[in-house]
Amino acid sequence: MIKQWMMLIAIIMLSACGGSSSTSNTSKPATLPGNASSPINQGVPVASQIRPGVEIIADGSSCTSNFLYSPNAQTVYIGVAAHCFSQDTNSGVDPCESNNLAIGFNEVSIENASQPGELVYSSWRAMQEAGETAGSDACVYNDFALVKIHPSDLANVHPAAIAFGGPTALFTGLATLGDGVFAYGQSPLHFGIRSRETKQGQITGLLGNGWAYEIVTDTPSLPGDSGGPIFTAGGKALAVTSVLSVGLTVNPVNNGVVNLERALKYAKDGGFINASTTLLTWADFYSAGDL
Numbered sequence: 705m706i707k708q709w710m711m712l713i714a715i716i717m718l719s720a721c722g723g724s725s726s727t728s729n730t731s732k733p734a735t736l737p738g739n740a741s742s743p744i745n746q747g748v749p750v751a752s753q754i755r756p757g758v759e760i761i762a763d764g765s766s767c768t769s770n771f772l773y774s775p776n777a778q779t780v781y782i783g784v785a786a787h788c789f790s791q792d793t794n795s796g797v798d799p800c801e802s803n804n805l806a807i808g809f810n811e812v813s814i815e816n817a818s819q820p821g822e823l824v825y826s827s828w829r830a831m832q833e834a835g836e837t838a839g840s841d842a843c844v845y846n847d848f849a850l851v852k853i854h855p856s857d858l859a860n861v862h863p864a865a866i867a868f869g870g871p872t873a874l875f876t877g878l879a880t881l882g883d884g885v886f887a888y889g890q891s892p893l894h895f896g897i898r899s900r901e902t903k904q905g906q907i908t909g910l911l912g913n914g915w916a917y918e919i920v921t922d923t924p925s926l927p928g929d930s931g932g933p934i935f936t937a938g939g940k941a942l943a944v945t946s947v948l949s950v951g952l953t954v955n956p957v958n959n960g961v962v963n964l965e966r967a968l969k970y971a972k973d974g975g976f977i978n979a980s981t982t983l984l985t986w987a988d989f990y991s992a993g994d995l
Contacts, residue, residue, distance in 0.1 A: 744780065744984075749864040749995065754857060756933050757866030757888045758815035760784050762823070763805060765793070768890045768932035769814075770944045770964075771871055772863045773850060775978035780861055781850040782814065782821065785931035785946055785962075786828040789849055799828045800836050800843035812851050819854035827967060830976045845915035845960070847946040848967035849931075850977065863984035865933055866890075867902045870989035871941035876965050878914050883907045884937035885919050886991060887959075889929025889945060902993035908958060915966055917943055920958045934961045939989025 749755060756771045760782070767788035773781040787793045789809070792802035804826055812821040827846040836842050853861060865871065867888050887903040900923050909918030919934070925945055934943035943961035971977045988995075 744858055744861050744863070747862075749862040749869075749986075751866075752816055753860050753862040754782065754814060754816045754853060755862050755864060755866055756782070756871075757890060758782075759813075759890050759928075760788065760815070760821075760851065760931065761813040762789050762809070762811070763791075765789070766928050767930045768888070768928065768945070769851075770931055770933040771865070771941050772861065772984040773968075773981050774984055775981040778855065780853045780858055780984070781824065781981070782853055783931065783944065784849045784851060785847045785944055786826045786849040787847055787946070788931055789823055789826050790828055798838040798843055799847070800831050800838045800840075802828055802832075804829045814851065814853065814857075816860065817853065817857045818860075819856055821851040821853055823849065824852045825850040825971055825977050827970065830971065830974055833976075834974055841912035841915050842970070845912040845946070845962060846967055846970060847962050848944055848964075848971070850971075862986075864986040864988070864995065865935075867993040867995055868933075868935060868939070868990055869986055869995045870935060870939035871933070871983065871985055872939040872987060872989055873941070873985055874965060874968075874983045875936050875940040875942045878910065878963075879907055879917065879936065879942060881907055881910065885921070885942065886935040886937070886939075886993070887919070887921055887925065887929075887932060887945065887961075888993075889925050889932040891926040891928030904991075911960060914963060916946065916960050916962050918958050919943075919961055925959050934964075935989070937991070939991075941983055941985075 760767050770783040789805040790802050810822040814821045826849045903921035903923045905921030932945040936942045946962050947960040972979045
């Protein structure tokens with residue numbers, strides 16, 4: 705779909721449709737903006753909760769969620785990749801000219817949720833509304849969406865990501881080539897094997913003037929890992945998995961991941977989401993992927 709991802713033979717959109725670690729067991733409270741006594745769960749995370757890394761299904765497409773976000777004490781969003789909500793994901797159409805599910809689409813299945821979620825933001829729709837030029841860095845690399853979790857499910861939400869825990873904070877600025885990263889993806893093609901769902905690697909390229917990174921990991925991402933979380937070596941939220949690239953390059957199999965700080969800033973600056981929207985964090989990060 706995206707021609708600008710280096711000199712590649714093939715680019716495959718990742719949707720199923722087509723450091724040191726902290727070993728402390730201290731449970732730090734998750735705080736939502738504007739109210740210290742929120743309904744979000746603050747205990748030790750368990751597998752039955754809605755957490756970063758759970759599967760998201762919309763209109764037949766399966767993706768992995770990244771992190772949790774909140775604009776106020778009554779609202780929690782879960783992050784995904786925007787292409788997971790587009791009918792043109794694998795059709796070669798520029799994101800700024802693509803057909804996408806409507807904002808307000810309320811049949812988004814969230815793993816462990818009792819009620820479907822609602823699509824409240826898609827960068828692909830937002831960029832069209834903003835009049836971005838097809839082929840621009842923003843159109844090519846900005847791949848981020850938010851789904852609102854139903855209020856009845858907020859008591860079963862936890863900000864600690866599957867396997868790794870964290871994110872300890874939002875990474876700001878630009879990361880450096882060679883920096884270590886950790887990633888998680890719940891593609892069914894991993895067959896539930898944790899050692900394949902969790903990945904460790906490094907940044908090998910800076911793309912789109914800072915809009916995205918190229919990373920290489922020990923286990924390549926597969927269709928269904930789209931939208932999954934990318935952490936820095938220290939557990940900060942760095943990026944969102946967007947594409948798997950295969951080609952005749954120094955790193956023949958690599959991933960394009962969207963700069964999360966840049967994607968959030970675009971959504972806020974354009975007025976598409978509330979400026980108070982904040983990443984929900986968790987103090988403990990486990991680089992071994994055993995949480």
